[in-house]
Amino acid sequence: xxxxxxxxxxxxxxxxxxxxxxxxxxxxxxxxxxxxxxxxxxxxxxxxxxxxxxxxxxxxxxxxxxxxxxxxxxxxxxxxxxxxxxxxxxxxxxxxxxxxxxxxxxxxxxxxxxxxxxxxxxxxxxxxxxxxxxxxxxxxxxxxxxxxxxxxxxxxxxxxxxxxxxxxxxxxxxxxxxxxxxxxxxxxxxxxxxxxxxxxxxxxxxxxxxxxxxxxxxxxxxxxxxxxxxxxxxxxxxxxxxxxxxxxxxxxxxxxxxxxxxxxxxxxxxxxxxxxxxxxxxxxxxxxxxxxxxxxxxxxxxxxxxxxxxxxxxxxxxxxxxxxxxxxxxxxxxxxxxxxxxxxxxxxxxxxxxxxxxxxxxxxxxxxxxxxxxxxxxxxxxxxxxxxxxxxxxxxxxxxxxxxxxxxxxxxxxxxxxxxxxxxxxxxxxxxxxxxxxxxxxxxxxxxxxxxxxxxxxxxxxxx
Amino acid sequence: xxxxxxxxxxxxxxxxxxxxxxxxxxxxxxxxxxxxxxxxxxxxxxxxxxxxxxxxxxxxxxxxxxxxxxxxxxxxxxxxxxxxxxxxxxxxxxxxxxxxxxxxxxxxxxxxxxxxxxxxxxxxxxxxxxxxxxxxxxxxxxxxxxxxxxxxxxxxxxxxxxxxxxxxxxxxxxxxxx
Numbered sequence: 001x002x003x004x005x006x007x008x009x010x011x012x013x014x015x016x017x018x019x020x021x022x023x024x025x026x027x028x029x030x031x032x033x034x035x036x037x038x039x040x041x042x043x044x045x046x047x048x049x050x051x052x053x054x055x056x057x058x059x060x061x062x063x064x065x066x067x068x069x070x071x072x073x074x075x076x077x078x079x080x081x082x083x084x085x086x087x088x089x090x091x092x093x094x095x096x097x098x099x100x101x102x103x104x105x106x107x108x109x110x111x112x113x114x115x116x117x118x119x120x121x122x123x124x125x126x127x128x129x130x131x132x133x134x135x136x137x138x139x140x141x142x143x144x145x146x147x148x149x150x151x152x153x154x155x156x157x158x159x160x161x162x163x164x165x166x167x168x169x170x171x172x173x174x175x176x177x178x179x180x181x182x183x184x185x186x187x188x189x190x191x192x193x194x195x196x197x198x199x200x201x202x203x204x205x206x207x208x209x210x211x212x213x214x215x216x217x218x219x220x221x222x223x224x225x226x227x228x229x230x231x232x233x234x235x236x237x238x239x240x241x242x243x244x245x246x247x248x249x250x251x252x253x254x255x256x257x258x259x260x261x262x263x264x265x266x267x268x269x270x271x272x273x274x275x276x277x278x279x280x281x282x283x284x285x286x287x288x289x290x291x292x293x294x295x296x297x298x299x300x301x302x303x304x305x306x307x308x309x310x311x312x313x314x315x316x317x318x319x320x321x322x323x324x325x326x327x328x329x330x331x332x333x334x335x336x337x338x339x340x341x342x343x344x345x346x347x348x349x350x351x352x353x354x355x356x357x358x359x360x361x362x363x364x365x366x367x368x369x370x371x372x373x374x375x376x377x378x379x380x381x382x383x384x385x386x387x388x389x390x391x392x393x394x395x396x397x398x399x400x401x402x403x404x405x406x407x408x409x410x411x412x413x414x415x416x417x418x419x420x421x422x423x424x425x426x427x428x429x430x431x432x433x434x435x436x437x438x439x440x441x442x443x444x445x446x447x448x449x450x451x452x453x454x455x456x457x458x459x460x461x462x463x464x
Numbered sequence: 465x466x467x468x469x470x471x472x473x474x475x476x477x478x479x480x481x482x483x484x485x486x487x488x489x490x491x492x493x494x495x496x497x498x499x500x501x502x503x504x505x506x507x508x509x510x511x512x513x514x515x516x517x518x519x520x521x522x523x524x525x526x527x528x529x530x531x532x533x534x535x536x537x538x539x540x541x542x543x544x545x546x547x548x549x550x551x552x553x554x555x556x557x558x559x560x561x562x563x564x565x566x567x568x569x570x571x572x573x574x575x576x577x578x579x580x581x582x583x584x585x586x587x588x589x590x591x592x593x594x595x596x597x598x599x600x601x602x603x604x605x606x607x608x609x610x611x612x613x614x615x616x617x618x619x620x621x622x623x624x625x626x627x628x629x630x631x632x633x634x635x636x637x638x639x640x641x642x
Contacts, residue, residue: 022605155540164565179583206584209596216502
């Protein structure tokens with residue numbers, strides 16, 4: 001068995017047994033939901049339904065209800081799309097990349113981070129769909145036989161690459177998540193007392209029995225899926241960045257975009273994981289499994305990716321001057337000093353300065369500070385996309401076409417609505433699904449659990 | 465012919481593993497182990513071969529790669545070459561850079577889903593399948609070893625039980641199956 005250094009902090013605090021882990025994770029699912037859950041669910045549902053109302057109004061009336069104009073043809077819709085896709089990057093990074101790197105701390109957070117990813121990508125996918133205006137023709141993005149005319153979809157277009165990237169990412173993440181869930185559903189099934197929940201979890205668990213051969217396959221499938229999902233994580237946001245980078249708009253036409261977008265996505269994704277987990281660990285009393293060390297690890301990821309994003313901002317500025325292209329230079333000067341200066345400087349403060357505070361150990365181990373920074377980061381990352389998209393468009397080549405973007409109440413309603421829907425999904429997940437990967441956490445109990453680590457003469461530590 | 469199955473339950477994965485090693489060295493055939501999480505190192509002891517699902521994933525991936533290449537060559541080069549700013553569109557190779565993202569995505573899509581579906585089919589874990597673990601506690605914190613009498617003809621049930629009792633098990637259960 002793998003033996004861990006004694007100075008490494010334990011990942012599971014307290015003197016837990018295998019049964020305690022099951023108990024701690026299954027209890028919140030089996031008990032009645034607390035009042036707070038109903039209150040939060042109610043609020044999220046109302047906001048989500050308002051968003052659905054706005055979307056229906058948009059579909060009934062047309063994309064003209066958004067605050068777009070001839071100059072700024074892309075604004076909040078694509079900003080929100082990129083923002084949500086970015087948030088959806090942490091889950092698969094945690095479960096796939098960290099699995100390949102054998103990071104054991106991921107096991108306490110991967111399930112909920114992946115759930116977050118999937119719901120965030122749902123929300124992201126909504127925007128390209130509704131911006132088609134005629135949602136019912138959405139299947140035209142598929143390479144269909146030519147009864148619709150003589151043209152195929154354009155496989156040279158980054159927008160079509162996006163269709164493939166997002167749908168592959170969503171479906172592969174979903175499969176990865178569900179394959180890990182099956183054994184945990186079986187645990188809940190075998191504990192369930194009420195016939196209805198027994199039946200439900202029995203269907204969800206696909207009849208999992210925990211045979212040695214099945215576990216052998218399970219581990220290989222997880223590993224190969226992680227291997228496949230790792231390049232996928234990096235490719236998806238690279239392809240999203242191609243939407244901009246392959247165009248010729250000053251401010252978009254940048255070769256630095258793919259790595260910069262990927263780092264930004266991981267940055268915002270981890271921030272959202274922090275926001276959600278800090279509340280969830282408290283509400284569901286999972287402090288023994290998701291504790292300060294996990295938060296600190298995630299803060300280090302935020303710090304590193306935040307620094308990459310900061311470097312990218314400054315590189316972009318430098319290159320716009322160094323290139324000698326006046327349009328390019330103007331685009332960047334205008335971002336910082338033009339009418340959208342407030343968006344630019346909010347972005348700079350939130351994304352460049354705030355992660356640097358994580359160099360201080362007491363700050364990155366402070367839960368309250370982490371919570372605040374995680375929200376600041378996500379505000380900053382929203383502004384980043386807004387700055388890239390809107391400020392690059394609002395100064396057209398002809399000064400007579402210069403314009404400003406003012407969001408309509410439908411813009412705001414759809415965006416806020418997706419946040420509501422996201423929380424509706426996440427709260428349902430926290431209520432009915434095992435929020436910790438039970439089977440994985442149990443495998444690290446003996447190597448990283450507090451009571452086993454600090455007992456060097458424990459029965460089996462020596463025999464392997 | 466009726467067969468008798470012995471289920472020995474353990475409350476620790478390492479105890480079960482050590483026990484399995486001892487039993488196997490005496491020539492006992494262990495037909496199955498049920499556990500709440502993967503017990504690392506149990507497979508070679510009880511004679512389980514490594515899965516070949518990885519090879520299947522590779523084949524599914526190759527299928528995806530081939531389909532994407534054939535498809536895009538047909539759509540964009542053979543059937544209807546698009547003139548985009550006069551860029552070369554007469555051969556697949558001249559245009560290959562634009563096709564790499566989708567080729568990659570489609571390869572991953574086929575490999576991942578193909579493997580996941582094969583995994584579920586091979587395990588016979590599908591929606592609505594009945595659970596087959598002998599005891600509901602094996603998905604919580606107990607580990608069960610299954611020994612079939614028909615596969616261990618050189619030992620009697622009593623001898624097997626006596627050997628199992630020495631391995632530190634906590635419960636013993638027997639079942640007649642047809």
